[in-house]
Amino acid sequence: MIAIVDYVVGNVASVANMLEHIGEYGAVVTRDAAVIADADKIILPGVGAFEMGMANLHKFGLIEALNLAVIDKGAPTLGICLGMQLLTRSSEEGRVAGLGWLNAETVRFSFDPESELKVPHIGWDSVLAARQNPLIDSEMPSRFYFVHAFHVRCADDADVIATTDYGGTFTSAVNRANIFGVQFHPEKSHRYGMALLRRFVSL
Numbered sequence: 368m369i370a371i372v373d374y375v376v377g378n379v380a381s382v383a384n385m386l387e388h389i390g391e392y393g394a395v396v397t398r399d400a401a402v403i404a405d406a407d408k409i410i411l412p413g414v415g416a417f418e419m420g421m422a423n424l425h426k427f428g429l430i431e432a433l434n435l436a437v438i439d440k441g442a443p444t445l446g447i448c449l450g451m452q453l454l455t456r457s458s459e460e461g462r463v464a465g466l467g468w469l470n471a472e473t474v475r476f477s478f479d480p481e482s483e484l485k486v487p488h489i490g491w492d493s494v495l496a497a498r499q500n501p502l503i504d505s506e507m508p509s510r511f512y513f514v515h516a517f518h519v520r521c522a523d524d525a526d527v528i529a530t531t532d533y534g535g536t537f538t539s540a541v542n543r544a545n546i547f548g549v550q551f552h553p554e555k556s557h558r559y560g561m562a563l564l565r566r567f568v569s570l
Contacts, residue, residue: 400428446546
């Protein structure tokens with residue numbers, strides 16, 4: 368069973384619909400700690416503020432269940448957008464600690480005032496595999512849909528599995544052991560998103 372964590376930050380229905388579209392019917396949208404702790408796989412979606420995301424995970428009593436499933440049991444886990452950022456130790460967006468599953472921090476895009484680049488980064492962009500990995504096709508670039516003002520900066524380059532160029536190279540996908548994260552939205556990325564979710568489901 369795949370648990371899509373509903374912590375009232377993000378479009379969980381879109382993720383569930385995309386999984387159903389690819390034929391994965393064993394997914395449930397839940398904030399039940401017992402269901403999450405017992406899940407075979409975890410998806411942590413999210414859109415919005417880092418502090419609100421962590422506050423809601425605490426509010427619904429999900430931190431212990433997530434740590435049990437992901438760290439103790441090793442359930443394959445995918446963080447999407449804000450969900451990926453919550454995998455890190457901290458964010459420039461607020462003062463609260465993240466889940467800390469990755470040795471990384473979340474930072475805001477910072478461009479020269481004269482730059483034509485906008486924050487947030489919105490729209491379709493190329494994602495290049497940094498190394499062979501289970502999620503991103505290493506043979507050719509893929510295109511995914513982004514909506515974000517912050518991005519993850521890893522302390523260990525080995526955790527970076529894909530990058531994107533937006534005023535410079537930033538990390539757009541990560542992996543350490545059973546923990547994966549993508550800054551883009553596979554649930555909004557049509558065939559590329561479906562292919563990525565199929566790969567995650569098959570882990």
